[in-house]
Amino acid sequence: MTRISLTVNGQRREADVEPRTLLVYFLREHLGLTGTNVGCDTSTCGACTVHLDGESVKSCTLLAVQADGREVTTIEALARDGELHPLQEAFRRNHALQCGYCTPGMVMAAASLLRERPNPTEEEVREGLEGNLCRCTGYQNIVKAVLDAAASGARV
Amino acid sequence: MAATETFVGRSVLRKEDPELLTGRGRYTDDLSVPGMLWMAVVRSPFAHARIRGVDVTRALAVPGVVAAFAGSDFRWAGPLLMAWPVTEDLKNPPHYPLATDVARYQGDGVAVVVAESRGAAMDGAEAVQVDYDPLPAVTDVEAALAEGAPLVHEDLGTNESFTWSLTNGDVDAVFASAPIRIEERYRIQRQVPNAIEPRAILVEPNIATGQFTMWDSTQVPHVVRTAMALATGISESKLRIIAPRVGGGFGSKLQVYPEEALALELARRLGRPIKWTETRSENFLATHHGRDQVQRMELAADERGKIVGFRAHILANMGAYLRIISPGTPVLGAFLYCGAYTGEAYQVTLTGVFTNTTPVDAYRGAGRPEATNAIERAIDALARRVGKDPVEIRRINFMPPFTEATPSIGGLTIDSGDYHATLDKAIELFDLEQLRKEQRARRERGDVRQIGIGLSTYLENCGWGPSRVIGNVLRYAGGGWEAATVRCHPTGKVVLVVGTTPHGQGSETAYAQVVADELGIAVDDVDVLFGDTDVAPSGWDTYGSRGAAVGTPAVHRAARRVREKARAIAAHELEVAEDDLEWSDGAFRVRGAPDQARTIPQIAFSAWTGHNLPDGVEPGLEASSFFDPENLVFPYGAHICAVEVDTETGATRVLRYVAVDDVGTVINPMLVEGQVIGGVVQGIAEALYEEALYDESGNLVTSSMQAYGLPGPPEAPTIITGSHVTPSTTNELGIKGVGETGTIASPPAVLNAIVDALSPLGVTEIERPATPEKVWRAIQRAKGERA
Numbered sequence A: 001m002t003r004i005s006l007t008v009n010g011q012r013r014e015a016d017v018e019p020r021t022l023l024v025y026f027l028r029e030h031l032g033l034t035g036t037n038v039g040c041d042t043s044t045c046g047a048c049t050v051h052l053d054g055e056s057v058k059s060c061t062l063l064a065v066q067a068d069g070r071e072v073t074t075i076e077a078l079a080r081d082g083e084l085h086p087l088q089e090a091f092r093r094n095h096a097l098q099c100g101y102c103t104p105g106m107v108m109a110a111a112s113l114l115r116e117r118p119n120p121t122e123e124e125v126r127e128g129l130e131g132n133l134c135r136c137t138g139y140q141n142i143v144k145a146v147l148d149a150a151a152s153g154a155r156v
Numbered sequence B: 001m002a003a004t005e006t007f008v009g010r011s012v013l014r015k016e017d018p019e020l021l022t023g024r025g026r027y028t029d030d031l032s033v034p035g036m037l038w039m040a041v042v043r044s045p046f047a048h049a050r051i052r053g054v055d056v057t058r059a060l061a062v063p064g065v066v067a068a069f070a071g072s073d074f075r076w077a078g079p080l081l082m083a084w085p086v087t088e089d090l091k092n093p094p095h096y097p098l099a100t101d102v103a104r105y106q107g108d109g110v111a112v113v114v115a116e117s118r119g120a121a122m123d124g125a126e127a128v129q130v131d132y133d134p135l136p137a138v139t140d141v142e143a144a145l146a147e148g149a150p151l152v153h154e155d156l157g158t159n160e161s162f163t164w165s166l167t168n169g170d171v172d173a174v175f176a177s178a179p180i181r182i183e184e185r186y187r188i189q190r191q192v193p194n195a196i197e198p199r200a201i202l203v204e205p206n207i208a209t210g211q212f213t214m215w216d217s218t219q220v221p222h223v224v225r226t227a228m229a230l231a232t233g234i235s236e237s238k239l240r241i242i243a244p245r246v247g248g249g250f251g252s253k254l255q256v257y258p259e260e261a262l263a264l265e266l267a268r269r270l271g272r273p274i275k276w277t278e279t280r281s282e283n284f285l286a287t288h289h290g291r292d293q294v295q296r297m298e299l300a301a302d303e304r305g306k307i308v309g310f311r312a313h314i315l316a317n318m319g320a321y322l323r324i325i326s327p328g329t330p331v332l333g334a335f336l337y338c339g340a341y342t343g344e345a346y347q348v349t350l351t352g353v354f355t356n357t358t359p360v361d362a363y364r365g366a367g368r369p370e371a372t373n374a375i376e377r378a379i380d381a382l383a384r385r386v387g388k389d390p391v392e393i394r395r396i397n398f399m400p401p402f403t404e405a406t407p408s409i410g411g412l413t414i415d416s417g418d419y420h421a422t423l424d425k426a427i428e429l430f431d432l433e434q435l436r437k438e439q440r441a442r443r444e445r446g447d448v449r450q451i452g453i454g455l456s457t458y459l460e461n462c463g464w465g466p467s468r469v470i471g472n473v474l475r476y477a478g479g480g481w482e483a484a485t486v487r488c489h490p491t492g493k494v495v496l497v498v499g500t501t502p503h504g505q506g507s508e509t510a511y512a513q514v515v516a517d518e519l520g521i522a523v524d525d526v527d528v529l530f531g532d533t534d535v536a537p538s539g540w541d542t543y544g545s546r547g548a549a550v551g552t553p554a555v556h557r558a559a560r561r562v563r564e565k566a567r568a569i570a571a572h573e574l575e576v577a578e579d580d581l582e583w584s585d586g587a588f589r590v591r592g593a594p595d596q597a598r599t600i601p602q603i604a605f606s607a608w609t610g611h612n613l614p615d616g617v618e619p620g621l622e623a624s625s626f627f628d629p630e631n632l633v634f635p636y637g638a639h640i641c642a643v644e645v646d647t648e649t650g651a652t653r654v655l656r657y658v659a660v661d662d663v664g665t666v667i668n669p670m671l672v673e674g675q676v677i678g679g680v681v682q683g684i685a686e687a688l689y690e691e692a693l694y695d696e697s698g699n700l701v702t703s704s705m706q707a708y709g710l711p712g713p714p715e716a717p718t719i720i721t722g723s724h725v726t727p728s729t730t731n732e733l734g735i736k737g738v739g740e741t742g743t744i745a746s747p748p749a750v751l752n753a754i755v756d757a758l759s760p761l762g763v764t765e766i767e768r769p770a771t772p773e774k775v776w777r778a779i780q781r782a783k784g785e786r787a
Helices: A025-030 A086-093 A101-115 A123-129 A140-149 B017-021 B117-129 B142-146 B169-179 B221-232 B258-270 B279-285 B368-385 B389-398 B418-431 B432-444 B467-472 B507-519 B549-575 B600-609 B667-690 B741-761 B774-787
Strands: A002-008 A010-015 A049-052 A057-058 A071-073 B037-043 B047-055 B067-068 B109-115 B128-132 B160-168 B180-191 B200-206 B211-216 B238-240 B276-277 B292-303 B307-319 B347-353 B448-458 B482-488 B494-499 B526-529 B581-584 B587-590 B591-600 B624-625 B637-645 B652-661 B719-723
Touching: A002 B482, A010 A025, A025 B467, A049 A101, A049 B211, A057 A101, A071 B276, A086 A101, A101 A140, A101 B017, A123 A140, A123 B307, A140 B591, B017 B448, B017 B624, B017 B774, B037 B200, B037 B258, B037 B279, B047 B109, B067 B117, B067 B258, B109 B117, B142 B292, B142 B307, B142 B347, B160 B258, B169 B307, B169 B467, B180 B368, B200 B258, B211 B221, B211 B258, B221 B238, B221 B258, B221 B279, B221 B549, B258 B276, B258 B549, B276 B526, B307 B368, B368 B448, B368 B741, B389 B418, B389 B448, B389 B494, B418 B432, B418 B652, B418 B719, B432 B448, B448 B741, B482 B507, B482 B600, B494 B507, B494 B549, B507 B549, B549 B591, B549 B624, B637 B741, B652 B667, B652 B741, B667 B719, B667 B741, B741 B774
Parallel strands: A002 A071, B037 B276, B211 B238, B307 B347, B494 B526, B652 B719
Antiparallel strands: A002 A010, A049 A057, A049 A071, B037 B109, B047 B128, B067 B109, B160 B347, B180 B292, B200 B211, B200 B276, B292 B307, B448 B637, B482 B494, B482 B624, B581 B587, B587 B591, B637 B652
């Protein structure tokens, strides 16, 4: 067991973890933050995307011990005070989700994308989300939602 | 008086979204219960091997491992349910959750390990020693039928499971006398459905009562309940199956899987909760696959290209075992090898073949994308043969417009349709003239990047289905009706309980729209419950585009019954005869005195207290409906695709795609468009990228999302949608279905476009998926033939 200490969604957390524990399982099974999903075992699908020190990462490619001393944000912390985050609003407005399983990762990846590039082109959105797979929507409404959130000018 | 807001026909935003967007949706793997153990399955690395022995000793020594069992340690009450014996003499070797003597595909389960943690279960599974004696394997349908082929089930003496056929008219005479005959051969590659949520199961036993609760990532909790009773002998009344949020299915969770029976049996045996979550690598091997056919498609026509005869001969790969509807999957397409066209004679022969591969079963469209591929590719070949434009040849062959149910040469009675109308609209949206001009210009200047335009004017059958027909004519073992209950709380808030099990379609929202309009309340005042066999005990779940077409009429009828009961109470309270009331603006109003009114919430409270009910009227305000349709429904449409093909590299991209569909009455246009776009992109990926490929020994070569070719955002084109509505005559609401139209229609549109792009180079056929390599090879082959 290895002792780690990190900040998750603004809260200080300490835990003893098996060194082989992936960050995503630490979040899901130790902290009960089940909004972050697991869709593959090859770091392909992006369902597990979270923010590590403000940047999007696939939490299935990191060990929990690698997040020691760092700051993690998950989908659970995106909506504030009962208000959906502008990206979540845009996803809903544009019907950018169906089964919802890829959605938390997709929203986190999109948030990181918009932070780096507040006014992306359609092509930039598609390239920026290339590591996130969705089987339901054909991506069209996801792209639309991200562009819509960017155009709405709301701070993401 | 302000008009009450109505909802049907509007793009109401989804009720499902807030919880799914915030990570509060609960999928099966999100759940855990105290004392839970983890299960891992030991799978055969060989496609075909005799199992000499299974030794679990080392697994039991792994820290955290609680138990481990071989296949021979189980005695099942029955095999896993196979519900569609399409012919009387179909061969169906019983399939039990674990193999005992012979493993028949790579991924076939041979042992199971249970441990205190996910990691320990996996470590334990790796420590199980299985002594295999590899046997020759066969993965291809034609090879499997050849003389001397390895036998998947030795005792059957053959790899043929069944041959099913349908004949309409004098096919031989029509073909013999037709001046034009064409014969095409297509291979429909195997697909892996790839719902992004892997399968997951959690079973909690109650050792005091003998009851079991199973949370399951399934499309069909009701079917699973019955199938688990049959496999384990546990009474259905002791089984509660719950499908919580389910992360996509596409047919792959319309199944009864070995792991469900194993988890249940182990929970009973060990008296502790059992959890299992599939890894993606397991999903590629152990979740059923789709498609995989070899097709011979023949058309007979006159010199103008008017088709008189259709003849299809299909070899359908079943994989190693028949699963829940494996044999029925090709049958679902068997009536559609004529597309939306007329003719004088029709014949389809389907042969189901065992191979040493993952079982094949329903995948979005199930049988209909295959049939549509055959006819829509073949009609283009006919057009080339008689020198006609693809648009023109379709127009001279379409069934004429009709609004009453009309028979097709394929043996169906179609609800309604106007095939010219969707084609006209698609051409208009596509700007066909402009693209043809650009195509000519590139051809003339010998551009490296050529443009091609492809059509697919499909017709499909869905909305499964009329119980009498599917049972008595098609030999399906299940029913096709749907159930709904509308229950009013005292305050007038409504709970709707449905027997379908939506998993992304947005049915909760669509159903709530129907109930809200029927009862004059808001969508937000309707909560929808489903996917739990204790809460919604009756129903046949969600697949085959039945959620809207079969589910909604049940919802509508239940709501209408509530309203009719409310009418009696309203009349009593307003002291008028029932006939003196009219339903308008969301309330019962006295004719000529509309201010004297009662709303459903008002009546709900009266019905609940029961203080002042008319004689003979029972308290409470709720009603149910079991709706069994008389027929299937028949969506259709016209899809047009433009591709750009790099003739030097073979790389293909979709330049423009227009989908115009008639799915009957639309409850929520936003949801319909979402289904169409998602399905079309899935179908484009089928045409261009995706393939489950086995090597000669039966190893699945494309066994990860990356190797398999799942498209990401950059690969997906923008889809332009349009609609045309001819109400279905199958149900009173006019609803058809939309869940599968995209994957049914789109692959041939893309493939026809590629052939069109390359036709000046002499290319007449392209293999699926049309990867750059296959396109490049087709170009080289055509060049070689010309040289």
